[in-house]
Amino acid sequence: LLNLFAIAANLFGRMDMAKILSVTGVIALIQLIGLAVFMQIMLDGFELQMKISSCKKGIFSRINPVKSKAKVKKLLAFLCLIIWVMVLFINLSVFGGVWDWVAIVLSKPRTFGSINFTLGNIVFFIAIVYGAAKLQKSVPLLFGEEKITFDESSGHKSSKVALVRLVIIIIGVLLAVSASGLPMDKLTVVLGAFGVGIGLGMQNIVNNFVSGIILIFEKPFRIGDYVELADKKGKVRDIGIRSSKLLTPQGSEVIIPNGDLLSGRLVNWTLSNDYIKTELLFKVSADVDLKELEKLIGDVIEQMDSAIKKLPPEVLLNSIAADVMEIKVLAWISSIYVEADFKSVFLQQMLIKMRDAGLKIM
Incomplete structure (x- = not known):
């Protein structure tokens, strides 16, 4: 674009302006290519540093590498654009005038009411x-x-x-x-x-x-x-x-x-602390021996890693129907995050143990 302006200036006999525009256009193109290469080198270096830091559990292991690279790319592009425009204005011999004008605009006193x-x-x-x-x-x-x-x-x-x-x-x-x-x-x-x-x-x-x-x-x-x-x-x-x-x-x-x-x-x-008391409910036949059932429950919970061994479980008779008893089990576990898994594993093991012992679950 600057070369086109240089040709136009040459046609109108403005030789000095044509020379300035032509040289500035070539320098601007070379600088643009150089800044693009510089930005790519910096991005590659940043990506390599992120991988090294992630392997060493450094600060870059705690951030999203894709978003971080995109933000760094935008920042480098913005800085390169500023540098390119500044050098362009310097080559066109207008940087001083533009700088002075911006300084005057920013420093000019203004009034809003009494402020x-x-x-x-x-x-x-x-x-x-x-x-x-x-x-x-x-x-x-x-x-x-x-x-x-x-x-x-x-x-x-x-x-x-x-x-x-x-x-x-x-x-x-x-x-x-x-x-x-x-x-x-x-x-x-x-x-x-x-x-x-x-x-x-x-x-x-x-x-x-x-x-x-x-x-x-x-x-x-x-x-x-x-x-x-x-x-x-x-x-x-x-x-x-x-x-x-x-x-x-x-x-x-x-x-x-x-x-x-x-x-x-x-x-x-x-x-x-992270300990919580979880509650489990299930129904068994009214013919089941409660002592035997309580021992069976204690054995199952004792084998589970998430159960707190020093706090024994409580086995309570919650309700009685015609031929059904509802059993409530209160057990302490290590964390609320394992509660769902604890209940699932407990019920699975109880189902297997009760079938082996000939106890009927309702």
């Missing part, structure tokens, strides 16, 4: 807030937090991540306000307007934010705990400032406002 500001201050304000928001999302990676999955192997995590996120957000807001150049007397006006907004329609947002701060310091649950709130139950995957995430046994993620977690009736199954 004085500049576009540069607004740019700094947005950049700091955006950077703080991105940084607080990356805190789990910096602290070595692994991705929470719905199995017993995912341990408990402390709430230090949420606390650091809160500190980053507060520091980011303070730095952004300082960079905006807004005087403190004007800031009180803004806070007053903000208070009116809270009174009109932001109660829930502020309530969830304050509740998040209380959850961080009170610690009714940790990341990795199994909790139950009303009809929602699952493993705590993340504790945020406004809301928290639960990973359900079905694999879905439930986002719950912190206000509901603080004000609702929350059941934490794994706060002090």
Whole structure:
């Protein structure tokens, strides 16, 4: 395109301009190819580093390699574009003029009512807030937090991540306000307007934010705990400032406002320890000897790895019908995550043992 402009300038007798445009076009093309090669080399190096770090269980083992590579590619493309445009303007001898014009636009004092500001201050304000928001999302990676999955192997995590996120957000807001150049007397006006907004329609947002701060310091649950709130139950995957995430046994993620977690009736199954007492019901014939059945149940539970051996099971007669007895078994197991598997294995073993012993199950 620049060469076409150079030909047009040559036709109109503008030889110097034609020469500048022609040379700039060739340099721009060479630079474009060089930046493309540079970006590909950096991407290959980043991908290699991710594989090495994943093998050593480093920081890149805790992130999605596909998404990370895509984000790095966008970042490199953006930086290469800026470099290419800057060199293009320099070769066209217009970089100084453009730079001065941008500086004048950003630094020119402007007035909105009684508030004085500049576009540069607004740019700094947005950049700091955006950077703080991105940084607080990356805190789990910096602290070595692994991705929470719905199995017993995912341990408990402390709430230090949420606390650091809160500190980053507060520091980011303070730095952004300082960079905006807004005087403190004007800031009180803004806070007053903000208070009116809270009174009109932001109660829930502020309530969830304050509740998040209380959850961080009170610690009714940790990341990795199994909790139950009303009809929602699952493993705590993340504790945020406004809301928290639960990973359900079905694999879905439930986002719950912190206000509901603080004000609702929350059941934490794994706060002090992971032991739980599970309940099993089955029916047998009324002719079955209860002593023999109790011994059989004890033998089956004793052989199961997930059962707590030092806490013996309770075998209770729950109800009696004409020729049927309902038996309730209360047994302590190691974790709520093995409850479904424990019940399945127990009933299978009981079915086999009772058939071998000639006991009739109803």
